[in-house]
Amino acid sequence: MSFWSQAFEIARVDLTVERRLGDTIRIVLPFAVVALLVFPLTLGVDLTAISRLGPAVFWALGILFGMQVALRQAAHDDQERRDLYALLGVDPAARFAGRTISGAVLMAGFLAVLLMAMIVLYSPRLPEGWLGPMILSSILVAVGLTELGTLAGEVTAGLHNRTALASLIVAPLALPLVIGASQTLEAMARDAGILPWLLILVATDLALAVAGVGLAGPLEEASR
């Protein structure tokens, strides 16, 4: 079976499992929306401030709760399944790619719902033509965060408290994604170019993809 066939098969099964478990839709998403709802309450009745902070709160909550989406697979990935995949001849890099595909699809959906909730709750003043760059940056964040989560899951495989450790790895490394995504919209509002910020996101995604594919095999062997 080819690399991409294995990757798509793993992604397909991951999404089937997620559809049946509903971790993201039933647990992570409601909490993220509640956090979005609670935040303006702490600012009192300053509607201008609430409207201005909307996109920033969206990215902060999107990335924080998105980490939970990205790391959810680490919790399900036990030694038996890793052994089984190895003995079925699954390329560890294909497993990384598959996990990234499924996680990115899930995360993109999660961010889309959170974005709509933010627009309804905060009524932000968005610059003209915001939708295209927002969709693009959301997709790039979804891919990057999933790559980071999958990589952190691999690094911590076999360790005790791996989910907590993985979060500690993801948080600082997600910084370029936070900056790139939040500044894309800010740059549009200032009538400045958004290309540098989008390039930061693309470069981060590419670097994580190279690291993930390159390290998948050695990390899998080291986890045993």
Place this chain on the structure above:
Amino acid sequence: MDRLIDLDQIDVSLGGLPVLRGIDLDVGPGDSLGVSGPNGVGKTTLLRLIATLLTPASGSGSVLGASLGTPRALAIRPLIGLLSHRPSVIPELTLAENLRHAARLAGADVAKAEKALRVVGLDGVASRRAGASSFGMLRRIEVARLLITGPRILLLDEPFTGLDAEAQELIGALVARTTSDRGAVVMVSHDSGHLAAHTNRLLSMSLGRLEQKS
């Protein structure tokens, strides 16, 4: 190939603790070896070593001609089948979906999965979620998976635990098929009676060392 499994003075440590010590083992085509011993003496670790899932701390060895701990050893993994004492399934998928998933990843024809389901007697409950299935059913799914992949080396970890007579016969048939195809079987269990009935050579294990069965 004279020897499918050839281990020479191998030590294995897990988490810094020695688990296997000075393991010498030869298994040739058509051989079936039983290893008995109480819990915690290293039987599962021995199987994971042969499955190339562990690297020796010292000593040397080869499986299907590939030296352990080398990149070539990773390439022969699809020729090895491991029936673990904890069935490896995805609980949210049905029994049939688990099997089809394994077939696709192994690059096998998915139709083989349907046939294997019938052989292990699970075609009537194929749409049951694995997470809601009994241990015996999950064991049968693992047997079905081995029927699809047709491994050259079959490694069985406590294969008869929790199985009814019919399922035990399936394991026996799998062992017979592998040895008649000039493959090798290594079976570990704390139950010497089952081992004697299904293997042609017996060893015992004590504190990480293999010994001739007395």
